[in-house]
Every structure is written in C-alpha cells, then in structure tokens.
Amino acid sequence: MRLRQGITIAVVAGGGALTTMLVGLVTNAVSSQSRWPGWLGWIQRHPWLSFVMLGVATVGLTALLAALSESRGPTLSAEPPPRPKDDAGPPGAALVLRSLPRDSAAFTDRSAELERLEVSVRASQERGEALPVHVIDGMAGVGKTSFAVHAGHVLSERFPDGQLFVNLNGHTPGRSPVQAVEALASLLAAAGVPTQQIPVGDDVDAVTEARAAIWRSRLADKKALLILDNAASYRQLEPLLPGSGGCLVLVTSRKRLAAHEEVVLPVDALPPDDAVNLFVRLSGRSADTLDRGVLEELVRLCGYLPLGVSLLAARLRHHPSWSAEDLRERLVAARDRLGELRAGERAVTATFDLSFRDLTPERQRFFQSLGFYPGTDLDAYVGAALGLVSVAAARSHLDALYDAHLIDEHPGSRYRLHDLLRDYARGFADEGASMDHVQAVQRVCTYYLAALAAANTHIVRGDAVAASALDIAFRVEPPPMQTRPAALSWLENERPNILACIRRANSLALHDLVIRLAAAMAPFLRQAGPWDQAVGLHRTAAEAARHTGDRRALAGALAELGVVRRCMAAYPEATEALNEAVRQYETVGDRRGKADALNQAGIVWYLTADNEAAARAQSEALALYRELGDRLGQANALADLGMVRRQTSQFDAAVEAQSEALLIYRELNDRYGEANSLRDLGVVHCLMGEYERAARQHREALDIYRELDDRHHQAYALNELGVVCRLSGDLAGARDAHAQALELFTEFGDRFGRANSIRHLGVLERVSGNATEAIRLLEEALDAYRDLGSRGGEAASLSELGAALGNIGNRDGAVEAFQRSLEILSELGDRCGEAEVLNHWGSLLRTCGDQAAARERFERALTVARDIRCPLEEARALEGIGRCDWAVDRPVQAAGSLRQALAIYRKLGADPAADDIERLLTSQPG
Template sequence: TSPHRIPDNVPRDIPWVGRHDELRRLTAALCEGNGTSAAVVTVEAIDGMGGVGKTAMAVHLAHRLRDRFPDGRLFLHLGGHASDRDPLPATRALAELLRLLGLPPKELPQDLDELVSLWRTTVRDRRMMVILDDAADTGQVRPLLPGDSPTAVVVTSRRRLPGLPGVRPVSLDVLPRDDAVLLFERRVDGRCVTRRAEVEEIILRCGHLPLAIEIAASRLLSRPSWSTSDLLDQLTAGSAHLPELRDGERTLRHVFDLSCRALTPPQRLVFRRMGLHFGVEFGPHAVAALAGLPVEETDRILEELLSQHLISEPSPHRFSMHDLLREYARSLYDDDALEPEGEVRKAVRQLMDHYVQVADRADRMAYPFRSRIPLDAEGTPAATGRRTGPEITDAHAAERWLMTEGANLLDTLDWIRQNGPESQLAQAVHVLAGFLDMEGHLVAAEPLLRRAVAHWRSVGDGAARARALLDLSAVHTHSGAYEEGIAAAREAQDIARTLQDGELESEAIHQLSIPLWQTGRYALVRSLQQHSLSYLVQTEKTLQTARVRNLLGIAHLHLGEKVEAVECFVAALAGFTAEGDDRGRYRTLNNMAELFRKNGDPEAAEKSYREAIELSAGMGSRGDHATLQINLANVLTTLGRPDEALALFGRALPVLRAVGDRQGEGIALNGIGRAHRIAGRGEQALPQHVAALAVLRDIHAEGEVVDVLYDLARVELDTGRMAQAVAHMEQSLSISRRIGARVEEERASRGLEAVAAARLSGTPNWH
C-alpha cells in the first residue's frame, strides 16, 4: 500500500451524544504511550444488550482521534450476534482487513497462522485505529490483534471478552436521562413540536436505548403534522416486543412496529425481504431480486427507507441493516398470513439465482479461457429471458464486481451447499471456480469441486464432469499439489477424447501442461501443446491460440530449441495484441526476456522485463508483478548490479510468500544467493541457496531445482567446499538429462569441467 494512501472506511453518519466519562477513559487508554505500542480497548454492553451505542462510541472515537492515528482507520463488522448467520471466521476477517489495506484477496495465504503473520507484519509500523465491531468471543478477536505495533484496536461486543492481552474494558448501559433527551432533540433538530415532559416519557418508552430513540425520532420526522404527543400515543398503543431488549415492561419492538406500520406496502415488502439477505452489505440489484421488483423502483424505495433510518448506506449504492432491525424484519415472517412460506422460499431462490447469474456473466469476461458448463436452471433470469444485475461491459468491471460481492458470493455458495440440491451446488461452484481460484479461496473450493465431480459422475454427464475436473486441477496446481492437478486434468482429457470434443480436449491439454511444466516435463508439454495447436489453428479462437503458442514457446525454450521458441513468442504476442489482452502480452514479454537471457543478451532481457512490468502495473496481479520483479533482479545480477537486484528481491519475496507462491519464493531465495555471490559474499549466499533448494524440492519443481543445484555448486566451489560442489553439480546434470533441459545440461557439463580445472589450478574458471 502506498504510504500516501490513508485507508479509512469508518462510517460517517452515526450520531453521538454524551457519555463523557466513558469517552475520556477510552481516549486515555488508546493514547497511552503516544502511539508507540499497541492499545486494545473493548466497548461492552451491560447484560448483553444491543443498541446501547457501542458502535457509535467507537466510530466517534475514530473520527475524534484521527490526528493521533494518521495511517488510517479501519472498520470491520464481525457479525458476532447476528441471528441469521455465523460470526465472521478469523481467516475471512483477516483477509478483509488486509484487503482494506490494499492487498488483493486472491493473493492472500489460506492458512490462519500465515494470515496472522502477514497482518502483523503489514501493520508493524502503522499508527492506525482498527474497529472490530460486534465481536462474538475472545477466540474470534485474538488473531486480529496487531501484536507489536502502534496500531490501536477498539472491540465492541455484547459480552465480556476475557483473555485478550492488555485489554481495557469499558461497559455501556443505556443512556442517562439527560443524554437520552439530548439525543432525541438533536435528531429532530427543532423541526417538530416537542415538550420536555413528553420527550422524557418517549425515551422512557424506548428504554433509554439509543437505537430505539433514533428510530422514534425518525418516526416523528416522517410525520410533519405530528407532535411529540402524537408519537407518545402511538408508542403506548402496541404490545409486541423483542424479548432480548426488554427494559422492565418497555420494549424496542414497540418502536419497530410503529416505524413499520408507517411504511407503504412496497416499502414494507422491501424492508421484509432485506431481512432475508444473508450478507452484511449488498447492492440494489440484490434487493430487487429478493423483492421481485424492477431495480429502478427498488432504488427509490431504498432511498425512502434510508430517510427513515431503517437501513444505512456505508458506501455509495451499498446497503446494510442493523442486526436488530434485520432480526425484526425476519420475525415478521412468523405471521403466515403476511407472506406464504412458498413466497419466502421463492424470494431466497431469486437471490441465489441473481448472484449465480451475474457471477456467470462476470466470470466469462474476467476469465475468458475457462471451458463452461451451460447454466440452465429453470426459473432463473437466464431461463425466463429477464436479466438482473448491473451491466458488466469489460474484464475490469467484471473483476471489480467479483471483488465487491466476494463475501456474498461465498455466502451464496455456502447457502446452496446447506440448502440446495447437488445439481445446483455443482453448477454454482463451477460458475465461481475462477473467482475461488484467483481470489485465493482454495481451501473452500477444493472439497466443493470434488462434490461437483462426484455429482456429474452420478448423473452420467461426462462433459460437465470433465469441466469440473479442469476446475479441480487448476485449484490443485495453484496450491502446489502438482500430481493431483495432473491426475485431474488427465481424467478430463480422457473424457474429452471419448466424447470426441476437440475444444474440450484442447482445454484439458492446456490445463494438464501447466503442472507438467512446473515439474520439468518439458518434452511432454511440447508434444501436448503441438497437438492442441493443430486443432486450434483450424478455428478462429485467437486468444486460445495465442495462449497455446506462449506455453509451447516456454517448452521449446527449456528444451534449448531457441528458434522455435522465438517463433512461438512472436506469434503469441501478435495474437494477444490483436485481441487487446494486456495480461497475455506481459506474460509473453516475460518469456521473451527469459529467451534473451539464455541467449546471452541480458540488456535485451532487461528491456523486455521492464516493458512487461510497466504493462502489469495497471492490471496484473500482485503476484505476477512480484514474479516479474525477481526475473528482472536475476538479469540485473548477471549485468553486475547485485545491490540493485537485492533491493528488488527484498520487495518481491514478502509478496510471493504472502500469496503462497512457493515456486516464486524458491526462485527469489536462489536469486538472492546469486546476488550475494556476485558481490563477493559467498558465506551469505550459501544459506539462501540451501533454503531455496528445500522449498523447490518440497513442491517437486524439478526445472528450478536444476538451477539451484548449479548455483549452489558454484558458491560451494568459491568457498572451498569441493566435495559438495562436485555432488551438487552432478545432481544438476543428472536431473537436466532426465527432464530434457538441454541448455541446463550443457551448463552443468561445463560446470563439472570448471570443478575439474579448479582441482588442478586451485581457481574456478566459470564460463
């Protein structure tokens, strides 16, 4: 994240009044140490009561102390006491916090410990305030604490949170009478006829609860002809209640009922249906799908509900409901006469269909190479010819929609997993497979994709099963499980051949080739890609043909077939350029730079890498950008600029570790070793090469292991470790021969000659 970008997603329009003693205590606790060490405070509710103003106090503090925490303010709702969904898991909470700081979700690690480490590293030197709103328990919060950092944390919860290190708890009760009166009067702002005695009776009926007072004041504002006397009459008329918010005989349900009765029938429908949404935040198209209304009408109703403070708009065109109002809206369905159960189920299905249908459109633009299973559920907008959701016109808009709705898409998938048939789950996980893979949700994706494969097998749909296997193979490959990825892709290829589906077979071949390439089976990759190319050149699929030529060029490059590699890369670059695919362009430029490097032209390689980096800066992933950086750093080492190279490695290595790119991590470690060796620091180089070898052997990245063994042997010879140098150079030669890496084989042969010469002369002669 740029140091000039100040993240601040703290809500703005939350009223505040009174509670000066609690505010002073919290301010003192947060500012202890003048921002040099972490401070943790909790704002808790006495007797577990909701709506007492915990969030309002935390938000008020964030804005009041903004100058003391100049690196930003973050707000995250943990959903600890929502009645309709589970609390936010620590892994998803950490991923959201890191996303708010600018780290792309698809490049975050999956393991909780790794996420905790990345979070604490990211905020180590930041003076920020983080609000963790509505925490469920200590276990949910503990991983989110920043550790040794000047970042301050404010946790709100309805319960005590024992066991948090260094925590300063502050408990809130309902408002004192004078503060409650002031809150009401500030909200109505003199626009209604008020009498002090009547206001005091109103706040008494609201139990002095800030949320209830807010809603009562909004109710009064919505009826310009009313006075406080009229409002008081209404408040004393009802008898229903929300049991958990009782204050003697007075309840918040009175106020909710009053506000709901004042709504028009369309407003009541939208309000009720919003209570069925499972997410914390959502857009107008989702609400329109729930309500079965046109989005234009839904937008107007949402604006009306906003004016009555029944919903909030935390960011433009994104809406949410307070948990208590959501619970109230859902409770309205207890009256069977209000809406038949069948209508409620239909509304939820419409919401599921909305997310799946729009995700399908977005996926086709964001990940155009995927081989798709047709989406044909009866009754969906696609089946009826009615399209819901925003217009998505290009790949960038598609990626933005997928990221914005990421949490809701995960919740959609989880709802279908628990409530839908296997056929619906199999289709939904296929639609979201590209999103799950690229956004880093590999742990969630793998078991669901296995279920999808099993479903398509059980119903005898071979084409769908093959595509589900390709989804599974991609997830295995990106998580480093190369052999599992190979097995799944080969099974998909066999099915495609049986079906005599050339397009599907081509996709299976491409997916199969990726883990084969990662494990050094270059000759097989070449053969497979040549077969795929012979099919694609007969079609008009320019992007797919360019992608095949790029991968075929990589195989030629590793096999020492440089002329053929050049031809493939030039043709691939032309294809990607013609289609306006910048991602394909910078990946091909990266491979061309590698060709220049192996041809002994590091200056041309540097130029090509820099062009690729410039292209990737605006649209590539953080992982891609880091990979290009380490490739450029390796060339800078060759050009005799090791310190410049080490600076690049230092920026790229943490990113590669954060995104779980173990192959990239190994390459970077080896490059750091090479840079130290070039700088004459052999003893510093050795541990870097050894660490790289361990990482790459663990994932069976044979092509990279060859390079590390060679570089390790060189530094061992430089530092007088002759026996180890011979052993490692021989291993590099043996593996090179086995995988058919001719350039590396010749290099290792020359290396052994240099070792022999060094034994005679006492000085290595590398060439």
C-alpha cells in the first residue's frame, strides 16, 4: 500500500514539474523574446500546439488526482463524524470486550466439531438469520471448555464487538451454581455498566428481568461471542442470552440442556490416534523413542480424555529417566486403587493420583489445601494462607502445580482448579490425610480480614478495621496496596471470592468470621455495590450475630443494613434497621455505636423531610460524640444538623453548624468532610442571596471532589453550582452544570440525585420560555420523588410545575399544584419554599388580572421572606406588589416597592430581573 502511494506521489510530482515547464516554455514562445536550443526550439516555433499539450497534461493530472482521492476514501469534512449510538451504555464505556481465557496449549485436533460449528455460524450469518445457541456437552474431563475457548479464539474475527467468558459453576464441588442475577451483574460490569447503575432490589425475579433487559440492550445490534461455561440448566442461562441475533452463544454443560432452536455439539473422548498424538506432543519426546503399543494402552487407560492424557504426558516429561512402560505400570497401580469409581471418572482420577503421588510431601499438602478454598480463583497470597507457607513458597508451589497440569493459569497471576481436580483434592479429607476443612476456611477468612484491613485504610474515613485487632495464630501477608485505586482494584477482583468465603463460613457455623468479614466488606460494598448483594451480606451477618447472642455485632450489622437501604432509597426499611440498631447499642451500652446509628437515622429522616426527628437524632448524636471526644463524629453530626437547619430555613443556625464542622474537618485533614461542608455552606449562602460567595464555595468543593476522584459527589456540587449560575443569570453555565450532573447521577444509578438534576433542568426550561419541555421534565422529576418518598423534592417540583402550567394558561392545574406544594412545605417547616410558592402563585394571579388576590399572596411571601432573611424571595415579593400596584394605577406606591426590589436584585447580582424593573420605572415620566 505504501509503495503504491509512493509511486503515485512521484508520478504526480513529475507531472507537476512537466506542467510547470510547459507553462514557462509556452509563455516564452509566445513572447518571442529569446530562442531555445534543440528540441525545445520546436515548441517555441509551434506555440499553439504547445498550448494543446499543456491542456492535455492538465486534464491528465486532474484525472489522476481524482482517482487518487477516491482510492484513499472521502475527503475530510469540517464537521466531526457522528459518534456511534450506544444509548445503553455510559459515557466512556468500552465497546469491544476481550475476556476469553488463554487458548490451551494442550488443545488437540477437534477439526470435525470445529468445522461443524463454523459451518453453522457461517450459514446463519450469510442467510442473515439469528444465530442459534450452540450447546457443547460431554462428560467431565472431555475438553468441553478447552474446545469452547479454542473455538472462541478461532471465531473472534467474526464477532468484533467482544468475546466474553462466564463460569456458571454448574458442577463445581463445594459451590452452588451461579444464579442468573449474579451472572448478569458480572456481565454488565464487564460491559462497562457502572455497578450503581445495575438494578437492585429484594424481588430476585424482577431484578433478574431488569438486568437482563439492560444486558440485551447493551448487545443490541452487536456481533459478540459469549461463552457460558459449566451450565447446570437451561433456566440458569436463559436470562443471560442476548436478544440480538448477531451474537453467538456457546454453552458447555455435562447435562443435556433443553434449549429452544439449539445446536448440540457433543464432544466425545478423543479418537485413539488423536489421543496418542496429543500425548507425544505434550511429553516432549520424539515419537520414535516411544513404544506405540504402550502409548495406545496409556491413553486407553485414561479413557482417551484430554485432561487425563495431558496429565500423563506431563509425568513422563518431568521424569526423563522413565520409559513409557514405567508410566504404564504406575498408572495401572493407581487405577486399581481407585477401582470403585465409575469408568470415566476412574480413568481420569487414576491420572490425578499418579500425578499427585509424584509431588513432594510438602507440595501434596499444599495441593490438598487448595481443595477447600471456597472461591473460584486464587493468587499466591491466598495460597500462602491456605497452605500455611510463605508467599514465595506458595508462588513456587502454584507454578509447579501448573507445570504438572494440576491447576490452570488465569490472567493476573491467578490460578484455579478444574472441577474434578477440586473434588479429588477435597476427597483426601474423607481419608483423614488432609487438614480439617474448618481450619482451612478459618485460615483463608482470616487472611481476607487482614487484607481488607489494609484495603480499608485507603477507602474508609476515620478508623479502618485494624489487622492488630484480629486473632491471628499465624503470619498473614496481605498483598501490597499503596494507593486507593490499587485497593479498589483488589477489592473488585476479590469480591466474589470473599463473598464465597463468607457463605462457606456461614454454612460451617463460623459466625464470628461471618460478622467480621461482613463488617470489613461494608465500606466497599456501600460505595461500589451492587447494593442488593450488600443487603444479603448484612442480613447474613445479623443472623450470625443472633446465633451467637452478640448484640453489639447485631447492632453493627443492622446499622450497615440501614445505610445500604438508605442508599437504595428504601427509606422505611432503612429507618427500621437503624432504629433497631440504636436499641441494640443502648442495650450493650455502646455509646459510639449508638451515636453512629443515630447519625445515619438522622440522615434518612432528613431525606424524607421529617425535620423534627432528623434534628433530634443529630443533636443526640452530637452530644454523645462530644462526651466521647470523637472529633470526626462531632463534625459529621454538625454537618448533618446544619443540613436540617438549612432545610427548615434556619440559615444562621445552619451556617454556624456547618462552619464548626468545617473547622473540625480541616483540623483532621478530612478532605471529604471539608468538601461536604463547603458544598452545604454554598447552598445556605445561595439561599441568603450571597451568590458570589456560594459559587466560590461550590467550586472549592468541586475541586476537592475531583482531587479525591469522587465523581458521585462531583455531581452534587455541579447541581448546586448550576443553581447559583441560574440565579445569577448565567443560564448557559447552569445548563452545562446540570447536564453534567445528570450524566454522572445516571451513571451511578443515584435516583435522588438524578431527580434533582431533572428538576433543575425543568426550571431552566421554564425561565427560558420553554414551558412545554419544562412541564415534561418537572413531571418526570415529580414521579421520581414520589417513588422515592422524598416529600421535599415533591414539594419543590410541584412549585415549579405550577409556575410552568400557569405559563401555558392552565390556571386550575397550577393552583392545584401550588396548594399541594404549600401543604407539604408547611408540614416540613420549609418556610423558604413557602415564600417561593406564594410568589409563583401571586405571579399567576397577577397575569390573570386578579390583582387583589395576587397582592395578598405577595404580601404573605414578603412577611415569610423577611422573617427568615431570604433576600431573593423578598425581592420577588416586592416586585410582585409593585407590579400589582402599577396595574391598578397606584404609581407612587408601585415605585417604592419596585425600587426596593431593584436594590436587592442589584445587591444579589440578579441583573436580568433588575434590568426589567429599571425599564418599567423609566417607561413612565417622572
């Protein structure tokens, strides 16, 4: 390609030079001012013919350049190309996914099966038909997974939008099959969907259906390949199937699955010749040096199964002094010892036994310990805890077991056991030749407690779970986690393994470990989700605490359950759990625990606008924190109390509480708390009309959130900054801030924050004159607030909705909205909100010509606004009174009210409103 382009460029350059020369010669010939020598004189003597030659050359070059342009594609447009549509995915999500395991070096010839699969796929694609599900079935050890993975790599170019692999644990010893709802969460996360955007809830069927809908939407119009390995039933995998007919699904299972429109690809034992060839290739020896008859007997003894053949070959490769006959004798002896097993498993297990006996005693014990690991995959650190060895020794053992084909290698220096090998390793417990199962689980759980303590130092505010507090009878070496991103990455990778360990510990009645692990996982699950997973964990911890009678642990589990329920906007359930936590803490005399639970309960009551209960809870929590000398607790309670005071329009008290909290946060160097207090101070100062100060505080908070890489709270700061921009007249800046916040809230699945952003955008549309769009947005926000039980949000939406309905002449609808909003605001004690609604209502009545009723609403708003010192609503009320007086021909009284409003508007920096009043005042003489 480059050579062809180079030749073309050279031709164009040469042609350009020739054209230039011809132009010069022709010009010179026409001028007749000089004579050219040789053949150039002919051109000079025939000038018109030279012009013809020039034209031909020009046309030729033009055609050549056009052809070159076409071959290189269309010319660049001044506008950027349109972005591909992917409505199901968040911004920045990866469109192409690669998660297939490495293709096995032990894969042997399966040309017939592979050809059948390729023909089936190619035929469907060429006919434009939906690809059927392809089920690969066969007995254990026959190589179903290896075939599926190999086929995935072979077919990857036909499915450029991604290749995904999911192990469903349908037949994994000691583990329950993966539920569809859990597998969908993993698939959505792998496809770039943030965990907070993945649906959660108590109704498993409903959550499964919701997640499946997103998954199908994610793969709509895509060509992707999905391998569902080790499936237990069609019911398990059905929700995981993409809706797009362009996606290929390969399913492996030991059972015959009844799927609709399926293509079954049975994978049987290898043909004898293929099994022998595989053995020779993996043994590392020349076929000429091996007795063919003995090889045929060896592969027959292991059932012609690829797993058994590869293990036998590895034994011979690792023992150069052995002959094939030596290996045969050992295999026969092992096979006789395991004769009680079924034929297929007997053959494979005999090879396991032979490989196992070839290990050193130390390595045998290490391998046995792996059989008790509840998780799916493990690294050297987990291996060290299981085997009671150093990490270096565990790494050496794992490498050796991999070389011996007793474990499989996975990306990230991780390993896993084949299901049959796991079963084989666990079988030693029945023979009394292995460490106790309970001890193994205790060791790995204790390791995870220590590792979680290290991770939590980077993600928990205040005191993390301390490793020194653990009862560790052996040395634990957690992996290095020097930064917050490293800790979060480790937690995300180990999450399924830790949860599996907790389930196993719970089944073994290791209640203390269940309680501790749940508490240690709580900070991560609280912020990363999925929250329904966290709910299940904390319920399990609560039941474990009830079994042991540990009321303090029960209170802790209930408190965490309440926090997660609050994150899910399940406020009644959150309140119930937190109230019970408070009672349990009181029973055991744990004042700090009680203060923490009260603080969290107060937040829930604040969110549901039960301001009296919220203020009472935060005040009680603050008193307890002060008694304990807990500075961080004091700051948290003060900050949350300040939010309650602000919500009830007690602005001076709110500023006082938040300012004290801010000082403590800065004293403790708690950047997160500092940002939160700055943000809420900005809200209060905005309500007080101090827009410049409010904007500065919101930007400071936003900068800190960005420094902390906390995108969730960045969204809250952006929303508040957008409000200040709107009130200052910067509608474009407001729109940009709210749009960014909406995008982030949608990504994180924060329904309350998303409703706030939609409401603010609705207000922007109203003040911009787009009443129809404003109504649509405000009704959407209203529905969301009602679903969440947020009465404050409902009242705010009704207030703005009434104003928008009034703008399109729907007076009855507007009045109904105002009345309902005032009822809620009166119950909540939000006097600032009442003043705003009264001003909206007054404006509606004034435009309808009812000046007396309008003036009455404005006067009520003015009284409330001055009482709580809310200058914006005071100015709006004064403006409304002045305009009413102006309409009934009372210019003197009108001018007085309008000038007062003008002065306040100018002081606030609300220039558009001030300019309107100035124009009105100057429109009349005198």
